[in-house]
Amino acid sequence: MTDEMNTSMGLFKKYLVNNKIFRNREILRHSYRPQTLPHRTPQIDSIAAVLAPSLHNETPSNILIYGKTGTGKTASVRYVGAELENAGGHLNTTCRVVHLNCEVIDTQYRVLAQIAKLVENVDAMSSDRTRTHIPMTGWPTDQVYAELKNILENSGGVLVIILDEIDKLVKKSGDETLYNLTRINSDLERSKVCIIGISNDLRFTDFLDPRVLSSLSEEEIVFPPYNAPQLVDILKQRADEAFVPGALHEGVIPLCAALAAQEHGDARRALDLLRVSGELADRESADAVTEKHVRWAQEKIETDSMVECISTLPTQSKVVLYAMLLLHRINQKIFTSGEVMRLYREVTRELSLETLTHRRVTDLISELNMLGVISTRVISRGRYGRTKEISFDVTTDRIWDVIMKDPRLVEHNISRFNEEQAGKLFR
DNA sequence: TATCCACAGGAAACTTCGGCGG
DNA sequence: CCGCCGAAGTTTCCTGTGGATA
Numbered sequence: 001m002t003d004e005m006n007t008s009m010g011l012f013k014k015y016l017v018n019n020k021i022f023r024n025r026e027i028l029r030h031s032y033r034p035q036t037l038p039h040r041t042p043q044i045d046s047i048a049a050v051l052a053p054s055l056h057n058e059t060p061s062n063i064l065i066y067g068k069t070g071t072g073k074t075a076s077v078r079y080v081g082a083e084l085e086n087a088g089g090h091l092n093t094t095c096r097v098v099h100l101n102c103e104v105i106d107t108q109y110r111v112l113a114q115i116a117k118l119v120e121n122v123d124a125m126s127s128d129r130t131r132t133h134i135p136m137t138g139w140p141t142d143q144v145y146a147e148l149k150n151i152l153e154n155s156g157g158v159l160v161i162i163l164d165e166i167d168k169l170v171k172k173s174g175d176e177t178l179y180n181l182t183r184i185n186s187d188l189e190r191s192k193v194c195i196i197g198i199s200n201d202l203r204f205t206d207f208l209d210p211r212v213l214s215s216l217s218e219e220e221i222v223f224p225p226y227n228a229p230q231l232v233d234i235l236k237q238r239a240d241e242a243f244v245p246g247a248l249h250e251g252v253i254p255l256c257a258a259l260a261a262q263e264h265g266d267a268r269r270a271l272d273l274l275r276v277s278g279e280l281a282d283r284e285s286a287d288a289v290t291e292k293h294v295r296w297a298q299e300k301i302e303t304d305s306m307v308e309c310i311s312t313l314p315t316q317s318k319v320v321l322y323a324m325l326l327l328h329r330i331n332q333k334i335f336t337s338g339e340v341m342r343l344y345r346e347v348t349r350e351l352s353l354e355t356l357t358h359r360r361v362t363d364l365i366s367e368l369n370m371l372g373v374i375s376t377r378v379i380s381r382g383r384y385g386r387t388k389e390i391s392f393d394v395t396t397d398r399i400w401d402v403i404m405k406d407p408r409l410v411e412h413n414i415s416r417f418n419e420e421q422a423g424k425l426f427r
Numbered sequence: 428t429a430t431c432c433a434c435a436g437g438a439a440a441c442t443t444c445g446g447c448g449g
Numbered sequence: 450c451c452g453c454c455g456a457a458g459t460t461t462c463c464t465g466t467g468g469a470t471a
Binding site for chain 1: 453454456458459460461462465466467468469470471
Binding site: 359363 | 434
C-alpha cells in the first residue's frame with residue numbers, strides 16, 4: 001500500500017470496514033458483568049441467604065469463599081453485593097458494600113486505609129460531611145484503625161467488606177489484619193461489619209490463627225470449576241451478543257470450552273480464547289472464526305503472557321535469566337544454581353552492575369520458576385551436594401528476543417558471542 | 428553406614444526511599 | 450528542616466538435608 005493510498009483512505013479505514021466478526025467485543029472481556037451468571041445459582045443463593053440479615057440491621061455471618069480463578073467468585077459476590085445495596089435502599093436501611101483486591105492492596109495499613117476511603121466515597125454521595133484524608137503512607141497503623149472506626153461509627157448501618165484474593169494478603173503480611181478486622185465489631189456500637197473473604201487457595205487457612213479462622217469462616221461456600229458443557233453455556237450467552245450471527249464455526253465454542261476445561265475449568269481463560277480467536281480471524285479478514293483460529297489463540301495467549309512478564313522483570317532478574325540463557329546456548333540444557341551464580345557474578349562485573357548475594361539470587365531463580373519461564377527441581381548429588389536443577393521448558397528463542405531489548409545486555413551478548421566463536425575456532 | 432558436599436530456604440536485621448506532621 | 454513511619458529490596462546468619470562416597 002502506497003503512502004498516497006494511506007492518506008486518501010485513512011490509515012485505519014481497513015480496520016473499520018471489516019466488522020464481519022465482532023458486533024461488540026467488550027462483552028468478551030472479563031470486566032464485563034452479564035445480567036445472569038449461568039451455573040452459579042446455588043452459590044449466589046447461599047451468599048444472599050447469609051447476607052440477608054443485614055437488611056434488618058443485624059450482623060450477617062462472615063463468609064469464606066473458595067474456588068480457583070475464573071470460577072465466578074468475584075462476579076457472584078459483586079452481583080449479590082449490588083443487589084443488597086439496592087434492596088437496602090428500598091428498605092431505608094444502610095447497607096454498604098466495599099470491594100478490595102488484596103493482591104494490589106496487601107498490607108494491613110493499606111487495607112484499612114482503602115476501606116476507610118471506599119466507605120467515605122460511598123457516603124459522599126448522600127452527605128457532604130467533611131472527609132478525613134488518610135495518607136497512603138505515614139501514619140502509625142493503629143491510628144488508621146482508630147480513624148476507620150470513627151468513620152464507621154459516624155455513618156452507622158451494616159458494612160460488608162469483600163476481601164478478594166484474601167490468601168495473598170495472608171501470605172504477604174500475615175493474619176494480623178484479619179484478626180483486627182474480625183474483632184472490629186466488638187469495638188463498634190452504632191454500626192456492624194461483615195467480612196467476605198475470597199480465596200483462590202484452598203489450603204490458605206493453614207496460615208491462619210484458629211481464632212481468626214473460626215470467626216472468618218462462619219459460613220463457607222465453595223465454587224467448583226466449570227466443566228466443559230457449563231463453559232459452553234457461558235460462552236454461548238456472551239457470544240450471541242459479541243459476535244455477528246454466523247461468524248462462529250460450529251466447533252469453535254466447544255473447542256474453547258474444552259481447552260479451558262482441560263486447564264482448570266477457568267471461565268476467564270475460555271473467554272480469552274474466544275476473544276483472541278475472534279481477533280485473529282478479524283485481523284486476517286476471515287469471514288468466520290474457525291477451530292484453526294482457536295489453536296492459534298491458544299499459542300498466542302501463552303507466548304504473550306510470557307513476553308509480558310519477562311519484559312517487566314527488574315534488571316537483576318533479567319541478568320540472572322540472561323546468565324541462564326548463556327549456559328543454555330553453550331549446550332548445557334540442564335544446569336545448576338551454582339553455575340548460574342558463577343556466570344551471573346561474571347556478567348554483573350563486566351557490566352559494572354551491583355552483584356547480589358547468593359541468597360538473593362536463589363530467590364530470583366525461584367521467582368522465574370513461578371513465572372513459568374524456567375522449571376527447577378531440587379536434586380541431591382550425594383557427595384557433590386544438594387542443588388537446584390534448572391532447565392527451560394520451551395524454546396529459548398522468544399526469551400532471547402525479549403531479553404535482547406535491554407541495550408546493555410545486547411552489547412554484552414555481542415562481545416560474549418564473539419569470544420565463544422573465537423574459542424570454537426581454536427578448538 | 429557415617430560422613431559431608433553444596434546448596435535450599437527460613438528468620439531477622441538492615442538499607443533506602445518517599446510522605447508527612449510538627 | 451527533622452525525625453518518624455511503612456514498604457520494598459537486600460544482606461547476614463542460620464539450620465536443614467538426600468544420597469554418593471570413603
